[in-house]
Amino acid sequence: MDVLGNYKSVISARSTDRDILKKAQDGGIITTLFAYALEEGIIDGAVVAGPSDEPWRPKPMVVSTKAELLAAAGTRYTISPNISLIKEATRSYGLDRVGIVGTPCQIQAIRKAQLYPIGMRDVDDKIALALGIFCMENLSYQALEAIVEDHCNQKMESVKKMDIGKGKFTVYTERGAVSQMPLKLIHKYVQPGCNVCLDYVANLADISSGSVGSPDGWSTVFVRSMKGNAVWDGAIEAGLFETKPMDQVKPGLDMVKKLSTDKITKNQKNVDARKTAGLRADGTPKGLRNPYESP
C-alpha cells in the first residue's frame, strides 16, 4: 500500500459551523462529520476523547449530542484508549450504529476487531463510521505534563490549546501567553509503541483528517471507503464544509506525502532493527518480537 493508503479523494476543507470551529483543533472535520451523522441517523452515538477530572487528560466517552461532541473537540496529545468502549457502546449503550474517532493505530485495532472479532461480540457490523486523525506520535499523560510544565513552563490547567506544527510544540494559555519547544526534543517522551508504527494518515479509516498539507485553520481530508464516501458526499451536499482542491492549497499533498514517507521509513528501520537487537551465545543476533510477522 502507498504511504497515503487507498483513498477515493483528498480535499482541503473547513467546517462552516462557527461553534465547531471555535472548539475544534483544525478544520473541525471530525466534530462536524459526527454531528451530521448523528443528525442523519447514520450513527446513534460516537466514541470520542471526552473531558476528565484532570486537565488535558482525555477520557473515552460515548456521546450522542452536539453539545457533548463540542466538549470533546480539539486534540489532546496524550493517549485516549477509545477502543476500550467499542463493545461497551454496542452492548451496554445498545448502539446499533457506532461512530468512533481514533489515531491510525486505533483504526487498525478497529479493523482487526471487525475481521477477527475474537472477543468483540456483535461489534463487526455496528461500526458505522470510523474517523481517523493523522498521527506522528503520542505521549503518556506524564510525558505531556513534563513537556507543558517543565519545558514550556506553563500549568496544565492554564492551557487553552496545544498544537504541533512547523517543527514546534506550541502551548497557548488562557491569559494569552505562547510557549514553544522544538519537536526534536519531544522524541525521548514518545511512547515506545509509536516507534514501530507504520501508518501516518489513518489508512484504514472511512475518512481521515489532519492539519498537515492545508493552510492554518483548514484540514486535509482523505475520503477512503465506500461508507466514508457516502457520508462525505452527504455532508458536502448539506453545505457543512467549504472545500478547496488539494492542488490549490499550500503546502499541499506533497507535504503529507513527505511526512508520511519519513515516518514510515524511520519506523520500518526500527522494526527491522528489532530483528538483531540482541545477541545469542553463538554470536548470531537475537531478535525482539515483530507484531507484523506473527503473534
Added chain:
Amino acid sequence: MAEKITIGELHLSGCTGCLVTLADNYEGLFKLLDDYADLVYALTLVDVRHVPEMDVCLVEGSCCLDDKLSVEELKEARAKSKVLVAYGGCAAYGNITRFCRGGQWNQPGHASYVPISEVVDVDLFLPSCPPCPQAIRNVAVMAYLLLKGDDEQKKLATAYLTPLMQLAQRGNEACGCDLMYDVINQGLCIGCGTCAGTCPVRAITMEYGRPNINRDLCIKCGACYAQCPRSWFNFDVMNNYESIMNVIKGAME
C-alpha cells in the same frame, strides 16, 4: 455451489458456551449449514455417537487426563480431521479449568485438566470465553474457501487463517499478563484500549494509557492478547478489510 465441507464439534471439559456461540449466529448458522458446511458431530445438535471423519473439528473444552474417554476421543478426532481447532479459551489455554484441582461434583476424582495441545497437535486457536459468534462464522467461511475455493479464495483464506495458526504454535498458556510480557515489556503497546474492551470478565482497566490487569479476576481465556493490534497485525489481510468483509457478508446473504 460447490460441495460442502464437514464440521464437527467435540465436547470435552467445557461449559457448552462455545457450542451455544455457534448457534448465536442465528440465521447465519442456517446459512452456514445450508450452503457451506454439514454439521456431522455435535452434542445435542447431531445424533451421532462416535467421532466421525470430518474436515474441520472444533474442540470445545480442555482435556481431562483423568478421563480416559476424553483423551481417546480427542486423539480420535485428531486422527479423523483435516483441521483441528481449539475452539475457545478452555481448549486453547485451559481457561477457567486451569483453576480446577478436583473434588467437584459429580466427578470429584477428575483433577487434571490440560489445554488440548498437551495431548494432540492443534492447527488453529480461536481464543476467548466464549469466542464471538462472528469470529467462528468468519473462520468457518474461511475454512470453506480454503478447502473448496478457487486459487484466489484459497490464498485469501490462507492469509486470513495464518495468524490463528501461528497463535496455536505460540504456546498454550494465556493470561492478562501476556499484555505485559509480550506487548508492554516489548515496547509495543499503543494504549488503544482494545484489551480492556475485549476482556469478557472486565479484568482490565486502562490506567494512564496502559492496561492494568486485575490478575485475580483473569480467567486465562487469551482474548485480550489475541485481540490486541500489537500481538499481530497482518497488513496483507487488514489492508483489504473492506473487500474481505464484503466477501464474508456476501457469503452470508
